[in-house]
Amino acid sequence: MKSIIRQLGQAPLSAKFGIAVIFTYSFVAVFAPVLAPFGETEVVSEGFAPWGGEYLLGTDNLGRDMFSRLLYGARNTVGIAFMTTALAFLLGGLTGLIAALRGGWIDQGLSRVVDILMAIPQLIFALLILSVVGTTVTSLILVIALLDATRVYRLARATAMNVVVLDYVEAAKLRGEGMWWLITREVLPNIAAPLIAEFGLRFCFVFLFISALSFLGLGMQPPTADWGGMVRDNAVLITFGDVTPLLPALAVALLTVSVNFVVDWMLHRSSGLKE
Amino acid sequence: MKNNNNELLLDIRDIHIEGYSDDAWHEIVKGVDLQLKRGEILGLIGESGAGKSTLGLAAMGYTRDGCRITQGEILFDGMDLAKASPGQLCEIHGVRIAYVAQSAAACFNPAHRLIDQHVETAVQHGVADRKQAMKDAVELYRELHLPDPENIGMRYPHQVSGGQLQRAMTAMAMSCRPDLIIFDEPTTALDVTTQIEVLAAIRNVVEAFGTAAIYITHDLAVVAQMADRIMVLRHGKLVEEAETRQMLSAPQEDYTKSLWAVRCFNVTPKARPVDEVPLIEVKNASAGYGDTQILHDVSLSVYRGQTVAVIGESGSGKSTTARVITGLLPAVEGSVLHKGEPLPSDYRRRSKEQLRRIQMIYQIPDTALNPRLTVGEIIGRPLTFYLGMKGKALKQRVSELLELIELDPVKFYDRRPQELSGGQKQRICIARALAAEPDFIICDEVTSALDQLVAEGILRLLTRLQKELGIAYLFITHDVATVRAIADEVVVMQHGRVVDSGERNAIFTPPHHDYTGLLFSSEPEMDPDWLDRLLAERGNLESVSV
Numbered sequence A: 001m002k003s004i005i006r007q008l009g010q011a012p013l014s015a016k017f018g019i020a021v022i023f024t025y026s027f028v029a030v031f032a033p034v035l036a037p038f039g040e041t042e043v044v045s046e047g048f049a050p051w052g053g054e055y056l057l058g059t060d061n062l063g064r065d066m067f068s069r070l071l072y073g074a075r076n077t078v079g080i081a082f083m084t085t086a087l088a089f090l091l092g093g094l095t096g097l098i099a100a101l102r103g104g105w106i107d108q109g110l111s112r113v114v115d116i117l118m119a120i121p122q123l124i125f126a127l128l129i130l131s132v133v134g135t136t137v138t139s140l141i142l143v144i145a146l147l148d149a150t151r152v153y154r155l156a157r158a159t160a161m162n163v164v165v166l167d168y169v170e171a172a173k174l175r176g177e178g179m180w181w182l183i184t185r186e187v188l189p190n191i192a193a194p195l196i197a198e199f200g201l202r203f204c205f206v207f208l209f210i211s212a213l214s215f216l217g218l219g220m221q222p223p224t225a226d227w228g229g230m231v232r233d234n235a236v237l238i239t240f241g242d243v244t245p246l247l248p249a250l251a252v253a254l255l256t257v258s259v260n261f262v263v264d265w266m267l268h269r270s271s272g273l274k275e
Numbered sequence B: 001m002k003n004n005n006n007e008l009l010l011d012i013r014d015i016h017i018e019g020y021s022d023d024a025w026h027e028i029v030k031g032v033d034l035q036l037k038r039g040e041i042l043g044l045i046g047e048s049g050a051g052k053s054t055l056g057l058a059a060m061g062y063t064r065d066g067c068r069i070t071q072g073e074i075l076f077d078g079m080d081l082a083k084a085s086p087g088q089l090c091e092i093h094g095v096r097i098a099y100v101a102q103s104a105a106a107c108f109n110p111a112h113r114l115i116d117q118h119v120e121t122a123v124q125h126g127v128a129d130r131k132q133a134m135k136d137a138v139e140l141y142r143e144l145h146l147p148d149p150e151n152i153g154m155r156y157p158h159q160v161s162g163g164q165l166q167r168a169m170t171a172m173a174m175s176c177r178p179d180l181i182i183f184d185e186p187t188t189a190l191d192v193t194t195q196i197e198v199l200a201a202i203r204n205v206v207e208a209f210g211t212a213a214i215y216i217t218h219d220l221a222v223v224a225q226m227a228d229r230i231m232v233l234r235h236g237k238l239v240e241e242a243e244t245r246q247m248l249s250a251p252q253e254d255y256t257k258s259l260w261a262v263r264c265f266n267v268t269p270k271a272r273p274v275d276e277v278p279l280i281e282v283k284n285a286s287a288g289y290g291d292t293q294i295l296h297d298v299s300l301s302v303y304r305g306q307t308v309a310v311i312g313e314s315g316s317g318k319s320t321t322a323r324v325i326t327g328l329l330p331a332v333e334g335s336v337l338h339k340g341e342p343l344p345s346d347y348r349r350r351s352k353e354q355l356r357r358i359q360m361i362y363q364i365p366d367t368a369l370n371p372r373l374t375v376g377e378i379i380g381r382p383l384t385f386y387l388g389m390k391g392k393a394l395k396q397r398v399s400e401l402l403e404l405i406e407l408d409p410v411k412f413y414d415r416r417p418q419e420l421s422g423g424q425k426q427r428i429c430i431a432r433a434l435a436a437e438p439d440f441i442i443c444d445e446v447t448s449a450l451d452q453l454v455a456e457g458i459l460r461l462l463t464r465l466q467k468e469l470g471i472a473y474l475f476i477t478h479d480v481a482t483v484r485a486i487a488d489e490v491v492v493m494q495h496g497r498v499v500d501s502g503e504r505n506a507i508f509t510p511p512h513h514d515y516t517g518l519l520f521s522s523e524p525e526m527d528p529d530w531l532d533r534l535l536a537e538r539g540n541l542e543s544v545s546v
Helices: A002-010 A013-035 A066-102 A104-119 A122-133 A137-164 A167-175 A179-216 A227-233 A235-240 A246-270 B052-058 B086-092 B114-124 B130-143 B162-174 B192-209 B220-226 B244-249 B254-264 B318-326 B352-357 B375-387 B391-404 B422-435 B452-469 B480-486 B504-508 B514-521 B530-537
Strands: B008-021 B024-037 B041-045 B067-076 B097-100 B180-184 B212-217 B229-234 B237-243 B280-289 B292-302 B307-311 B333-338 B358-361 B440-444 B472-477 B489-494 B497-503
Touching: A013 A066, A013 A246, A066 A104, A066 A137, A066 A179, A066 A227, A066 A246, A104 A137, A122 A137, A122 A179, A137 A179, A167 A179, A167 B375, A179 A227, A179 A246, A227 A235, A227 A246, B008 B052, B024 B052, B024 B067, B024 B212, B024 B237, B041 B052, B041 B220, B052 B067, B052 B180, B052 B212, B097 B162, B114 B130, B114 B162, B130 B162, B130 B192, B162 B180, B162 B192, B192 B220, B192 B514, B192 B530, B212 B220, B220 B244, B220 B530, B229 B244, B229 B254, B237 B244, B237 B254, B254 B452, B280 B318, B292 B307, B292 B318, B292 B333, B292 B472, B292 B497, B307 B318, B307 B480, B318 B358, B318 B440, B318 B472, B352 B358, B352 B375, B358 B422, B375 B391, B375 B422, B391 B422, B422 B452, B452 B472, B452 B480, B472 B480, B480 B504, B489 B504, B489 B514, B497 B504, B497 B514
Parallel strands: B041 B212, B041 B229, B097 B180, B180 B212, B307 B472, B307 B489, B358 B440, B440 B472
Antiparallel strands: B008 B024, B008 B067, B229 B237, B280 B292, B280 B333, B489 B497
């Protein structure tokens, strides 16, 4: 624990900034009901009320408080993106490691399935499946997780390939160790650095993807507050020179940049470069 | 080895070099003086970490990334390279000072032909135009006895052998006829038979052009053939310096003497136990990868408590034999027997008990230990896995094993591999193998990645353990000296076949099998006249090419 704090202390400014932003977002996501002055779907005034006064950032097209919805949006968008990414890593990482360790037909089979899934443009594929199975939060998470798992699979397999040929893995195999030990003790700890870095990036992609789907109307369904959807709902205001609809977009951008700062720093450290 | 000219070419005075690691600057070279006359060959020897490569590079006015020269002068022909600008150094590098690295394979650009890389320096520095340089390259290839000198330059680096590549690199270094060449362990990665060709070729050209050279190596016998004068370095300091012959016959310092003494390590061979079933027997095994057959009809047997050394050049099938025994590469034909019982050819079909009895120690200890586990976990795992040990008993046994391999349990129990030296890592590998309480251990080139002194320590440890625990070893190596020191029986392999085998004394006593004889005579000896004598015996260089 102490060493983690010490490392944080030595982190460059950009990484510190990124970590601070991520912490703030998580805090907001967890305590949204406490922090928000109004309810998530509560209509409190007329549509498009101006900034200031009772409504810190004005109200949206239906007269809901913009600031409150931004806070709730953090919870929905970030929460779902996190769950999706975690699921994608569980699925893709595990299959990738098994493919690398087993090789042969298992590797061939899994890799070809992944190739097929990756051959279809992600957004179109997602739109297709979501319009067939319907857009519940569960289906949204499952579909995006499956699509992103293919990317994780390829990374996990490629990095694990470099490790499984090393002598210590051979020694463990010769000892007669089972698959679970090989994955969790011999291989995974040694490919953790690139996987963690990928987790950060993948999280951003998923996050943007959900926002994009929401913007297109197939992501999270109203009245749930979601940053992508909020941009679409209030897009009309942009024509009047009002920046309010861009605030959710700004929230997305800030988090994406912050995550990337942190990921850059971690990659830098794991590659052993100094300064 | 002539010295007609007494003019001083390189004069390094009280040089200090620091390297940056673990957030601090550490001194690597601590005040060394080095003088080199024109046409003289100076040998730099020492264990790894002694600062020989750093000093060699400093002679070019160059330091690796993360290193800096803090003090001292490097006078090359009157010019101080320590203070020279990058532009000035650029004019000298390649033209007046050249460098030959240890691994030629890693230093050639695999995407370009040899000759294109060869002429680059000369053309770039305006020493010669392209056509002239190409002609000169062919001349140098001929000088270095490369086969088919007219056309070999048209090949890509992966199309020639390791020894040829090393000579091509020497040719490249000669391309501008430099005053000084730095050779950094140029033959360390080569087989003994190939090493001779390279040594002879290097010495020929260096003599022919009167080039001065600094020859860095950890192999005393090699340096004895090459150098006029030897400097012994340790911990960044000069230990001893003398003319080659004087240094070899009468070393002054204790450290130098200990380096010399390494070669005297010898264990009396044990007789093969009579009337006993061999512990491990390989019967007529053939194996290969895909369609390429590597092993042809290999048979050997190892008896309880004995050491069988398998010797041969790289590519002779030594390691493949080990893989067949462990079951990593199932034999296509033939079988592996343990105490007369056939073992399944694939390790996945062997029982835990069968796996436990055969253990392996690897060549490169760095990759043989999982960097994310502690020493306690690494040694403890076989104990838990095979013998079901847990908790206090486990910790107790790990400590015992650490003591057995002469490492302090208190200090090492919680360390990770990256906090250990090469020799310590290899000891941990041995402890891991011992933890399984095997009766047979395969040692695959276990000492070749280590310095001589450290390697000797490992050999002593292995022999002691054999005496105490009665374990049998299959000792795979390309080093004749090691075989001479510890083997009870010797198996000589070439091109995937066993060409000669028998008890150590019988194998080492003439008359030899042709290939065995070639292998043994290629082993460098400490006598500085050995190479001349050998080459004279073999008539001419062509016949050396194997």
